[in-house]
Amino acid sequence: MHLVPADRAGRRAIDGHRVCDAVAAIGEPGHVRAWADRFSLLADAKRLALLLALHRTEPLAVSDLALATGMNDPAASQALRLLRAAGVVEREKDGRVVRYRVVDAEVRGLLAHCAAAEAGG
Template sequence: MHLVPEDRAHRRAIDEHTVCEAIAAIGDPETVRGWASRFSMLAEPNRLSVLLAIHRAGPIAVTDLALATGVNEPAVSQILRLLRVSNTVVAEKDGRVVRYRLIDHDTATLLDSLPPLHQAV
């Protein structure tokens, strides 16, 4: 079991080959933490709504995000601050207006995999 870390090498495996495949599939712990962080960003409905609006509507201002998502402007601003700190979105000035754009390719790929969510109008 060449991939089993030394601290677990004393434990018994049922299928050593499968254990090594599973360890290889998990990969680097830092990468796993990064993906867990991305998934936690998507786990809160208001953050997910803001991310979907930014991703699918293009660069968009806070006021327009609040209107589109139904989330109040201070809450949208708080969400955007979190998304900026995590390097998920970037703020770009357009005259006096600041618009937000999704820059994290992996998050964009995850959002692309979601089917369109239709809402009754």
């Protein structure tokens, strides 16, 4: 059980080789934390709706996103601010109009999977 961290090395294992495979599959804690953070952003139905809309139509203005998702403009803006702070979306200003697009490649892949699952089922 060479991959088990030292603080857990003395614990009993039933299938030690599978434990090593599991540790390898989990990977670095920072990587796991980054994915957990992404999933927490997607766990909110309104944020996910915004991202799905952007995935299909980007770039899209805040007021248009609010209309498409049934949110009011301030709520959509707040959700987009959170997504922008997390590096998931970027904004483009055109005078007074602000449009957003998805820039996180991993989130884009998850959205494509969601859209494909919806289309297929």
